[in-house]
Amino acid sequence: MAEAVEIRPHAIMIPAPYQGHINPLVDLALNLASRGFTITFVNTEFVHHLLSKSHKNTGTDEIDLFSEARKSGLDIRYTTFSDGFPLDFDRDANVVEFWEYLIQDFVVHVDELMGNIVKSCDYKPFLITDTFSSWHAEIANKYNMVNVSFWTQPALVFALDYHLDLLRKNGHFPLPKEKSEDTVTYVPGVELISTKDFMTFLHETDITVEHKLVFRAFEQIENTDFILLNTVQELEPETVPALNQILPTYAIGPVMNFSTRKIKISTTLTQQTECTEWLQSKPPASVLYISFGSFVHSTKQVIQEIAHGLLLADINFIWVVRTNVVIDSDATDVLPSGFEQKVKEKGLIVPWCDQDSVLSNPGIGGFLTHCGWNSVLEGAWHGVPMLCYPLLHDQPTNRKLVVDDWKIGINLCDGESVTRDEVAGKIKRLMCGEFREEIKKVSSVMRNSLDDGGSSEKNLERFVVDLRAKIHKVILNFALVFLMKLVVWKFFESTLRI
Ligand code: UDP
Numbered sequence: 001m002a003e004a005v006e007i008r009p010h011a012i013m014i015p016a017p018y019q020g021h022i023n024p025l026v027d028l029a030l031n032l033a034s035r036g037f038t039i040t041f042v043n044t045e046f047v048h049h050l051l052s053k054s055h056k057n058t059g060t061d062e063i064d065l066f067s068e069a070r071k072s073g074l075d076i077r078y079t080t081f082s083d084g085f086p087l088d089f090d091r092d093a094n095v096v097e098f099w100e101y102l103i104q105d106f107v108v109h110v111d112e113l114m115g116n117i118v119k120s121c122d123y124k125p126f127l128i129t130d131t132f133s134s135w136h137a138e139i140a141n142k143y144n145m146v147n148v149s150f151w152t153q154p155a156l157v158f159a160l161d162y163h164l165d166l167l168r169k170n171g172h173f174p175l176p177k178e179k180s181e182d183t184v185t186y187v188p189g190v191e192l193i194s195t196k197d198f199m200t201f202l203h204e205t206d207i208t209v210e211h212k213l214v215f216r217a218f219e220q221i222e223n224t225d226f227i228l229l230n231t232v233q234e235l236e237p238e239t240v241p242a243l244n245q246i247l248p249t250y251a252i253g254p255v256m257n258f259s260t261r262k263i264k265i266s267t268t269l270t271q272q273t274e275c276t277e278w279l280q281s282k283p284p285a286s287v288l289y290i291s292f293g294s295f296v297h298s299t300k301q302v303i304q305e306i307a308h309g310l311l312l313a314d315i316n317f318i319w320v321v322r323t324n325v326v327i328d329s330d331a332t333d334v335l336p337s338g339f340e341q342k343v344k345e346k347g348l349i350v351p352w353c354d355q356d357s358v359l360s361n362p363g364i365g366g367f368l369t370h371c372g373w374n375s376v377l378e379g380a381w382h383g384v385p386m387l388c389y390p391l392l393h394d395q396p397t398n399r400k401l402v403v404d405d406w407k408i409g410i411n412l413c414d415g416e417s418v419t420r421d422e423v424a425g426k427i428k429r430l431m432c433g434e435f436r437e438e439i440k441k442v443s444s445v446m447r448n449s450l451d452d453g454g455s456s457e458k459n460l461e462r463f464v465v466d467l468r469a470k471i472h473k474v475i476l477n478f479a480l481v482f483l484m485k486l487v488v489w490k491f492f493e494s495t496l497r498i
Helices: 019-033 045-054 067-071 095-104 106-119 136-142 155-162 164-169 209-219 239-246 276-280 300-313 355-359 373-381 395-405 420-431 436-450 455-497
Strands: 010-014 038-044 076-081 126-130 147-151 226-229 249-251 287-291 316-320 347-350 364-369 386-388 409-411
Touching (some): 010 106, 019 076, 019 126, 019 373, 038 045, 045 076, 095 106, 095 209, 136 147, 155 249, 249 455, 287 420, 364 373, 373 395, 386 395
Parallel strands (some): 010 126, 126 147, 287 316, 287 364
8 A cells, every 4th residue: 555645844934034034034944944844945135145245254255044954954945036126225224115115016026936936846835934024825825825924023012913903993003192001901812001012103193114014914814824923822821822712823932043053053134243252251240232133223312321321330231333223323423422442341332243142141141122022032041131122113012021021121211211320220220130030930931932842842843733734735635626627627528529
């Protein structure tokens, strides 16, 4: 008797073209490949260009992101495609135009890419894309592919986005000024949230490109076969089960560089400055690490207050001051004059670093963060308490989890504005060890979730089983339709011959 053929699932994985979205998707690719999947990972040419540029010091002109992974036996292919703009188009300065294009027209490029990949495959691949990819349902439908969506923010943000109609019905979206401190208790899976912790787009009355992105993402949700959440069930104990009841969600986080440490792949889009040697000269838990992530902008005034706060606190620090951290201002301009000279002994100012490596260093004792979700997960994983200064998007909502729910951090400022005295006071409080016990607990919950038998590991296994079953069903349906067509054709052929 013929043995049942075990199909090797083939995932086509396409991240949203941003650092905070690429990092976890690469990690997921490695994880799935190590479970026997074939992966075709696709970056835009622009992202590939940045990756290659930032790895120049490794002696390569064109980076092949997964060459190490392949050497260790994983089947990961890597390719690129155009996002519709020339390489020298400034996607940061023209973010609205760029995002509008991603929402409206990008699908044409994906379609062309997919046609080529599908043609060259032995059997049908399936799709894993960012939930914010506005084209995934259309493409999956056209190519009859199983469609997996990867959510790179907390379940709490997903729940609020998913229940936008409910927020609208209750007069909380768009959020009027007089309701800016309401307490919301009616969203399934969200016991209580203040409207001041809402994602920033919920406060806007005009429709922005971010609204369009969220609306499109959640229109497609019902046409998604599986939704992977980069969070940990135990850390969002009401929200994750509530989502599980209405959607095929799987909390598989934290999906980060270190979950598959055996193969270390650098996904940095900006050249990193080495910090290890400097850190090694500092006592344990004595250094504050400061970063506002890869994307959002701050103001010169805030940066200067933070700088003065650091001087007043007289603390060791590593500060990532991105070249574009303040729009229309050069990085060299944004710090107070003479600041770098004054902090020569205590401070290291860099344009970009290997954040994972910095946060894992025993010298680090606190993290002043904009609360991007990857940064929150990375800080918590490494047991580093956080000083929260959320700026945009999901960051205020992520702050609620860090400060109010998990109690592993504090706010940088309690009022509207950032002042140097408050900054200095908050830094001192953060670094004094008050959060040591709580952060240890959260870190070990995260680590346990990835161990054998841990919740995220079990959820990922469950996803793999469910996915295989779904792929088999799709193949079976395809074979049945083919067979039926053949029978009908044969019937007509023989009838006509008679
Ligand atoms: N990051 C880094 N070096 C830096 C600053 C940030 O490698 O100097 C990484 C960080 O580890 C994280 C990502 O960039 O994985 C930023 O993602 P996050 O969600 O925190 O913020 P976003 O950039 O999306 O606002």
